[in-house]
Amino acid sequence: MRATGVGSMPGHGNGHSDYAEACRVVLGELTDLPHLPELPARGAIANMTGRALAVLDGLDADLQPAGWRLTGTSGSAGVDHRRARSLLAQDLDTVEELVQDSPLTSGGGAFKIQVAGPWTLAATVERPRGDKILADHGARRDLAQALAEGVRTHVRDVRRRLPGADTLVVQVDEPALSAVLAAQVPTASGFGKHRSIDLPEASQALEWVLGAIAEEGAIPWVHACAAGTPLDLLRKAGAKGLSVDLAQLTAADHDDLATALEAGDTVALGVAPALAPVGTELTDKTVTETVERWLDMLGLDAAYDIVLTPSCGLAGADWRWARTVLRILSESARHLGSD
Structure with missing residues (x-):
């Protein structure tokens, strides 16, 4: 199991320095599937x-x-x-x-x-x-x-x-x-x-x-x-891959995703908030448990090609949360992949 980002990252229009920092975060935290960062704040x-x-x-x-x-x-x-x-x-x-x-x-x-x-x-x-x-x-x-x-x-x-x-x-x-x-x-x-x-x-x-x-x-x-x-x-x-927000899925969507996984396609599952949660703590354990409950509901296991992502892009987040959520997703993916 792997982790990646949806695409956008924080940035305040500070040119090359902001973009280079976004790249370093993505390349450092998402070692299995890094992505080309987008900084819409520019x-x-x-x-x-x-x-x-x-x-x-x-x-x-x-x-x-x-x-x-x-x-x-x-x-x-x-x-x-x-x-x-x-x-x-x-x-x-x-x-x-x-x-x-x-x-x-x-x-x-x-x-x-x-x-x-x-x-x-x-x-x-x-x-x-x-x-x-x-x-x-x-x-x-x-x-x-x-x-x-x-x-x-x-x-x-x-x-x-x-x-x-x-x-x-x-x-x-x-x-x-x-x-x-x-x-x-x-x-x-x-x-x-x-x-x-x-x-x-x-x-x-x-x-x-x-x-x-x-x-x-x-x-x-x-x-x-x-x-x-x-x-x-x-x-x-x-x-050949469907990237979705778990919180937005209907019963029919769950069925479609199960069919995609069984056909050998990829499901990129948005399981972590794009903005830092208030009053609750997100950990690799809570993310892992969320994915395990979803797989159990579908009657599937972690052997399928599932990629963990934030629920949406991280353009509205701060740098601290962007790093944190990508690190949590990567750790959860490793836990699930070793089960």
Whole structure:
């Protein structure tokens, strides 16, 4: 059993020093499956949307007062889109420098990167002429395909930098998917909601992205911590790992996760709070007991491919809690793995 983080880490916009510290924490505490840290406190170019736009292939964007907006095909990127791409490259430079003489360069290492999924992007990014990409079938298709091709290039770049990463996981973040399917995404005016997306179209866009990841030899996961996310749709679209928040799961979700584990897929289980708890103490023992109760409920044991994570990203936490929770999860994973 292993432990990893969801993606985001604390940071206050202090440039390279903050990012290097986040990398050291992740690499030091998550030795079995470290991940590429995200520090959204650095602004829109570093948040989930900005990071995903940085890897798009063939589509450019700029940052408006209302948020990110596509500007057209290559050659029309705004200054903030160029900054987002540059920042991602700098962050990868930092990781590459810090992992020298580790398994991530010499062989036998594992690493995870994250990217926002096509439906979360469609729900947060605007078309050139206004309103969300979600409102336009052709724009939705173009975005998903551009993301799929961009992720291919991103995976190749990470492999070049981390030649010892024999296992590379790409986590596709889809926190908005359940809202997209339930017609809960507001229109630009705020007075209406975008129509729901049919399940076949929702699946196809995910298939393009997850398929591109698999074709590059990486392992596609989907992270969706919102209640109401159809986990079976994610698996049918090609997800080989499901990252969820244990507290948000329904009875049907538990069944889907048991089916995934029995099929040899990975379940990344959010079992620790993203913020330091008040009035209670989290320990490796309490986390271990939580996982054991969940496995007992499913009638399974710890031999399956389960990865322990916080319930969500750690961007809102302080550095002390970020270190503490990752250390607790790693210790719990070792306990469970030795049973």
